[in-house]
Amino acid sequence: MQNHLRLLTPGPTAIPDRVRLAMAMPMIHHRKPEFKAVMEESRAYLKQLFGTQQEVLPLASSGTGAMTAAVTNLFARGEKILAAQAGKFGERWINIAKTQGLEVVELAKPWGQAVYAAEIEEMLRKDPDIKGVCIQICETSTGVMHPICEIAKVTQKYGVLLVADGISSVGISPAPMDEWGIDALLTGSQKGLMVPAGLSLIALSEKAWKKAETVEPSCFYFNLKAERKNVLKNQTNFSSPVSLIIGLREALSMIFENGGLESLYQKHYALAQMTRAGIKAMGLEPFAKTDYAWGLTSVAMPEGVSGSELVSLAAKKTGVVIAAGQDPMKDAMIRLAHMGHVDFGDMLAGLYAVASSLPHKPAAFSDAYLSIAMQAYENAGAYPKNAL
Amino acid sequence: MQNHLRLLTPGPTAIPDRVRLAMAMPMIHHRKPEFKAVMEESRAYLKQLFGTQQEVLPLASSGTGAMTAAVTNLFARGEKILAAQAGKFGERWINIAKTQGLEVVELAKPWGQAVYAAEIEEMLRKDPDIKGVCIQICETSTGVMHPICEIAKVTQKYGVLLVADGISSVGISPAPMDEWGIDALLTGSQKGLMVPAGLSLIALSEKAWKKAETVEPSCFYFNLKAERKNVLKNQTNFSSPVSLIIGLREALSMIFENGGLESLYQKHYALAQMTRAGIKAMGLEPFAKTDYAWGLTSVAMPEGVSGSELVSLAAKKTGVVIAAGQDPMKDAMIRLAHMGHVDFGDMLAGLYAVASSLPHKPAAFSDAYLSIAMQAYENAGAYPKNAL
Numbered sequence: 001m002q003n004h005l006r007l008l009t010p011g012p013t014a015i016p017d018r019v020r021l022a023m024a025m026p027m028i029h030h031r032k033p034e035f036k037a038v039m040e041e042s043r044a045y046l047k048q049l050f051g052t053q054q055e056v057l058p059l060a061s062s063g064t065g066a067m068t069a070a071v072t073n074l075f076a077r078g079e080k081i082l083a084a085q086a087g088k089f090g091e092r093w094i095n096i097a098k099t100q101g102l103e104v105v106e107l108a109k110p111w112g113q114a115v116y117a118a119e120i121e122e123m124l125r126k127d128p129d130i131k132g133v134c135i136q137i138c139e140t141s142t143g144v145m146h147p148i149c150e151i152a153k154v155t156q157k158y159g160v161l162l163v164a165d166g167i168s169s170v171g172i173s174p175a176p177m178d179e180w181g182i183d184a185l186l187t188g189s190q191k192g193l194m195v196p197a198g199l200s201l202i203a204l205s206e207k208a209w210k211k212a213e214t215v216e217p218s219c220f221y222f223n224l225k226a227e228r229k230n231v232l233k234n235q236t237n238f239s240s241p242v243s244l245i246i247g248l249r250e251a252l253s254m255i256f257e258n259g260g261l262e263s264l265y266q267k268h269y270a271l272a273q274m275t276r277a278g279i280k281a282m283g284l285e286p287f288a289k290t291d292y293a294w295g296l297t298s299v300a301m302p303e304g305v306s307g308s309e310l311v312s313l314a315a316k317k318t319g320v321v322i323a324a325g326q327d328p329m330k331d332a333m334i335r336l337a338h339m340g341h342v343d344f345g346d347m348l349a350g351l352y353a354v355a356s357s358l359p360h361k362p363a364a365f366s367d368a369y370l371s372i373a374m375q376a377y378e379n380a381g382a383y384p385k386n387a388l
Numbered sequence: 389m390q391n392h393l394r395l396l397t398p399g400p401t402a403i404p405d406r407v408r409l410a411m412a413m414p415m416i417h418h419r420k421p422e423f424k425a426v427m428e429e430s431r432a433y434l435k436q437l438f439g440t441q442q443e444v445l446p447l448a449s450s451g452t453g454a455m456t457a458a459v460t461n462l463f464a465r466g467e468k469i470l471a472a473q474a475g476k477f478g479e480r481w482i483n484i485a486k487t488q489g490l491e492v493v494e495l496a497k498p499w500g501q502a503v504y505a506a507e508i509e510e511m512l513r514k515d516p517d518i519k520g521v522c523i524q525i526c527e528t529s530t531g532v533m534h535p536i537c538e539i540a541k542v543t544q545k546y547g548v549l550l551v552a553d554g555i556s557s558v559g560i561s562p563a564p565m566d567e568w569g570i571d572a573l574l575t576g577s578q579k580g581l582m583v584p585a586g587l588s589l590i591a592l593s594e595k596a597w598k599k600a601e602t603v604e605p606s607c608f609y610f611n612l613k614a615e616r617k618n619v620l621k622n623q624t625n626f627s628s629p630v631s632l633i634i635g636l637r638e639a640l641s642m643i644f645e646n647g648g649l650e651s652l653y654q655k656h657y658a659l660a661q662m663t664r665a666g667i668k669a670m671g672l673e674p675f676a677k678t679d680y681a682w683g684l685t686s687v688a689m690p691e692g693v694s695g696s697e698l699v700s701l702a703a704k705k706t707g708v709v710i711a712a713g714q715d716p717m718k719d720a721m722i723r724l725a726h727m728g729h730v731d732f733g734d735m736l737a738g739l740y741a742v743a744s745s746l747p748h749k750p751a752a753f754s755d756a757y758l759s760i761a762m763q764a765y766e767n768a769g770a771y772p773k774n775a776l
Contacts, residue, residue, distance in 0.1 A: 007415055012630060015415045023631070024412035027395055027403045027584060029709055060586045061609065062448045062626040068609040099608040190627060196415060198448045198586045198629030219607035220487040221449065221456040238450040239578060241586030242400060243411070243631070321417055 003319030008350045010140045010168055010296040010323055012190040012197055013340030015247070019194055022250035023243045030240035038249050039234035045252035046201065048261065050185055051176025056203040057227040058248070060241040063167040063188030066200035068096055069222035070163050070184045073212050074132060074204075077101035081132045082123055082160075084115040088141035088326045089165060093134040100218060105130060111142045111329060112298075114291035117150035124158040132161035132183075137169035141326045143298030143335060144288040145173065149386045152181040161208055167191060170201075171255070172268045172295040172339050173387045183208040189244060192268075192295065194251040194340045199244040268294045269383035271338035271347055278351040278373030279336075283362030287325075287333040294387070295339035298325075299354070302362055306331045313357040320353035344377055391707030396738045398528045398556055398684040398711060400578040400585055401728030403635070407582055410638035411631045418628035426637050427622035433640035434589065436649065438573055439564025444591040445615040446636070448629040451555040451576030454588035456484055457610035458551050458572045461600050462520060462592075465489035469520045470511055470548075472503040476529035476714045477553060481522040488606060493518060499530045499717060500686075502679035505538035512546040520549035520571075525557035529714045531686030531723060532676045533561065537774045540569040549596055555579060558589075559643070560656045560683040560727050561775045571596040577632060580656075580683065582639040582728045587632040656682045657771035659726035659735055666739040666761030667724075671750030675713075675721040682775070683727035686713075687742070690750055694719040701745040708741035732765055 007014045028034045046056035059065055071093075075081060081102055083093040086109040097104045107123060109115055115135065124130055133155050137148050148164055155162035161183040166175055170185070171192025177185045183205040190197035204212060204224065217223045226237045255264055275297040276286055287298035301307045308324040308331055315321050325333040336350050351373055355365075366372060395402045416422045434444035447453055459481075463469060469490055471481040474497040485492045495511060497503055503523065512518055521543050525536050536552055543550035549571040554563055558573070559580025565573045571593040578585035592600060592612065605611045614625045643652055663685040664674055675686035689695045696712040696719055703709050713721040724738050739761055743753075754760060 005414060005416075007417060009417050011627060012415050012417060015631075020412040020414070024408040026393060026408075027400050027578075028393075029395060029397050029400060030585070032703075032709065060448070060450045060453070062629070064626040065448070065609045068607060072607070096608040099606070188627065190415075190630075196629065196631035197418070197627040198632055218487070219456065219460070219609070220484040221453045221607070221610070238452040239399060239576065239585040241450070241584065241632075242578075243403075243584035244586055244629075315420075321420065 006320045006346055006349055008320055008322050008337050008342065008346065010191065010335055010337040010339060011188065013194060013337065014342065015196060016194055016251065016254060016341045018254060019247045019250045023247040025246070028242060030242050031235065035240065035242060036234035038246055042245060042249045042252060043231065045256055048256070049171060049252065050203045052178045052203050054203045054205065055228055055231050056201050057224060057231055058236060058245060059200045059202065059222070059227065060198065060238065061200050062197055063186065063200050064092065065222065066186035066188070066202045067092060067165060068219065069202055069224055070186055071096045071100050071102070071134070072219050072222055073215060073217050073224040074161060074163065074184060074208060075100070075102050076215050077218070078103065079131045080105060080129045081134055082107060082120065082130045084135040084146060086113060086115055086142065086144070087111050087139035089136050089139055097134065112144060112288050114144050115146050117147060117154045120151055121154045124154065124160060130160055132163055134163045136165045137175055138293040138295055140168040140296065141329065142288055143286065143293045143296050144291050145169070145293045145387065147291065147388055148175055148182065149180045149388070156181045161211060168293065168295050168339065171264060174265050174385060175387065177203060177205065189248060191339050193248060195244055195247040199241055199248060265383050268338060270377050270380035271342065271344065272297065273380040274344060274373045274377035275336055275338055275347055275351065277376030278369050281366045281369035281372040282355050283364030296335050296337040299334050299336065301332055301334065305359055307334045310334055310357045314353040317356060318349065318353040320350050322350065322353065344374070348373065394708045394734055394737055396708055396710050396725050396730065396734065398579065398723055398725040398727060399576065401582060401725065402730065403584060404582055404639065404642060404729045406642060407635045407638045411635040413634070416630060418630050419623065423628065423630060424622035426634055430633060430637045430640060431619065433644055436644070437559060437640065438591045440566045440591050442591050442593065443616055443619050444589050445612060445619055446624060446633060447588045447590065447610070447615065448586065448626065449588050450585055451574065451588050452480065453610065454574035454576070454590045455480060455553060456607065457590055457612055458574055459484045459488050459490070459522070460607050460610055461603060461605045461612040462549060462551065462572060462596060463488070463490050464603050465606070466491065467519045468493060468517045469522055470495060470508065470518045472523040472534060474501060474503055474530065474532070475499050475527035477524050477527055485522065500532060500676050502532050503534050505535060505542045508539055509542045512542065512548060518548055520551055522551045524553045525563055526681040526683055528556040528684065529717065530676055531674065531681045531684050532679050533557070533681045533775065535679065535776055536563055536570065537568045537776070544569045549599060556681065556683050556727065559652060562653050562773060563775065565591060565593065577636060579727050581636060583632055583635040587629055587636060653771050656726060658765050658768035659730065659732065660685065661768040662732060662761045662765035663724055663726055663735055663739065665764030666757050669754045669757035669760040670743050671752030684723050684725040687722050687724065689720055689722065693747055695722045698722055698745045702741040705745060706737065706741040708738050710738065710741065732762070736761070
């Protein structure tokens with residue numbers, strides 16, 4: 001039917017025309033004034049985006065590279081950290097930390113549930129050797145948001161570092177790091193930021209920089225102190241991923257010229273309400289029962305429906321690309337993302353793609369699901385500043 | 389004067405229109421069939437480019453990331469390696485290896501000189517504990533090529549691993565890894581490969597894979613065994629830098645549709661002869677006295693001439709961007725690159741940019757320098773297959 005290709009996956013997300021065209025300009029050199037001007041403008045935008053007075057450092061890596069950089073720059077071999085284990089990306093913190101020779105205390109919750117501040121507090125109280133908490137803001141494998149603003153109060157109370165993976169939340173839901181007290185915030189380029197993958201970003205709090213001063217980074221490629229020195233000169237330590245940073249500057253310009261972060265968060269909050277309402281009106285249930293992410297809606301598959309088959313059929317029939325579950329949950333859920341350069345029209349197409357690819361309509365399916373979704377969008381109300 | 393911007397720096401290099409437009413296409417998902425087809429095509433091209441039956445692994449990192457990956461996957465903490473220290477990038481091997489906890493034996497030569505096979509053999513003979521040799525093929529900071537095909541004979545004789553940084557040589561001068569016996573060959577995207585920075589490539593020999601099986605990689609982000617498993621499925625371990633890999637596929641298609649590697653090496657060899665002849669006809673001298681790189685010509689600055697000032701003036705007057713020296717050699721040389729998407733016309737412009745930015749003409753300056761350069765280009769003859 002020659003429909004549009006609509007990428008409603010939780011990364012990569014669609015790249016706006018303006019960003020793609022900016023990236024297609026002829027190459028410039030990363031040690032010359034023209035590039036330094038791009039970096040300078042990006043740095044100012046990034047501080048607003050991260051809600052910090054600290055420098056936000058760009059790294060030529062996927063988001064996992066920034067996670068690795070956080071762990072290898074903030075904790076020394078043998079130190080103990082607490083990691084939330086409630087999905088695939090929680091497991092990634094644990095694997096990175098173990099590879100780095102850290103001792104890891106795991107706070108395990110079933111996939112689909114959030115980790116709460118009180119649970120973390122109990123573990124910190126019991127074990128004063130824990131030096132840091134590593135957690136996702138949004139656990140992309142389940143569609144759950146952990147309540148980071150509440151968790152930050154606890155880590156501040158106990159004087160431990162809070163390391164937050166914002167890969168599926170930065171530019172989607174608020175997490176102002178200085179105000180909330182996040183010690184390391186990181187993200188990747190290919191989700192809320194509307195840029196191809198290959199660029200990650202990380203900022204450290206003053207407290208985290210003090211800790212980093214005491215740690216010899218164990219991986220030569222990820223040296224945040226060296227990156228900071230370079231960023232202050234509008235450069236990066238090694239060859240800069242120039243096209244991706246030019247794309248980032250353009251995407252950030254779009255955000256800040258069009259209502260800024262308030263309007264960005266409001267859009268994603270409304271799209272999340274809309275998508276969840278549409279799914280429920282189809283007689284389906286979110287996989288996450290509470291603490292819904294703002295950037296994606298996970299949908300539990302009814303008995304006998306395969307998530308990965310539904311996803312294939314939807315792409316073929318409608319051009320809408322959505323994601324199945326990950327690892328053990330491959331067929332048990334689908335994930336409909338509403339992050340980055342999407343709007344209500346894309347989500348209407350996404351909801352139609354799901355409904356029309358179901359092998360049979362659930363008992364509670366309402367033919368009005370699209371209108372119900374739009375009503376939820378209109379009635380979403382102002383987004384909660386604490387993202388709870 | 390609204391001249392063209394001409395990037396004659398030893399990375400980044402100009403990106404062909406065809407590559408830039410391919411990269412500007414809408415985003416596709418890295419776990420879906422459309423991307424897997426891009427990877428499959430790239431893999432076949434990359435095996436030809438590297439001259440290997442092994443898989444060539446793409447990493448989301450700058451070239452230094454691939455250097456880090458080589459060291460952290462091939463050598464265990466405490467093992468001893470030999471590194472050639474004859475420029476800035478030789479130093480980088482040493483720094484990576486020391487960060488990784490390796491013992492490093494340095495083979496130091498002054499900047500501007502090559503490291504020869506006999507020198508390496510002598511050190512391997514004296515110290516049977518050395519497990520590997522880490523070296524550049526082209527030392528970009530000096531414009532020298534180390535004779536890798538000869539060095540490989542020595543490392544094979546002594547049964548140690550040869551790890552070759554091909555960042556400024558892959559796609560520029562031949563180094564068929566299986567034929568010559570290179571155990572790890574790596575490169576970055578932003579030089580001979582005509583793609584923006586942010587993507588690196590690495591391949592290991594069968595012998596190197598056997599060694600890698602015995603080493604627990606110390607940095608979670610760089611796990612070559614996990615990357616190989618994914619590449620065999622036309623994927624990468626973490627989020628793929630999709631736009632850069634699409635650019636790579638397009639650049640490789642251009643190479644192989646237009647005469648392939650023979651014609652690519654012939655072009656760079658002829659451009660190297662041309663540029664050196666032009667520089668000499670201006671009464672200037674190459675900084676490297678022998679063992680000239682095929683991808684860049686380093687030019688020693690006469691007494692009283694500052695390399696960085698010449699470079700600034702050339703950019704302003706002619707639009708041609710060349711590089712000054714690096715670190716201690718910042719003002720002592722300039723580096724005129726002829727790698728990637730450049731041809732004789734660009735190099736004529738580059739030679740004019742240098743000549744017209746000299747504060748005064750050297751005594752031996754010939755007004756016929758451009759014609760002399762073109763004669764050298766025409767008379768270059770067939771490139772030596774061993775790159776010596």
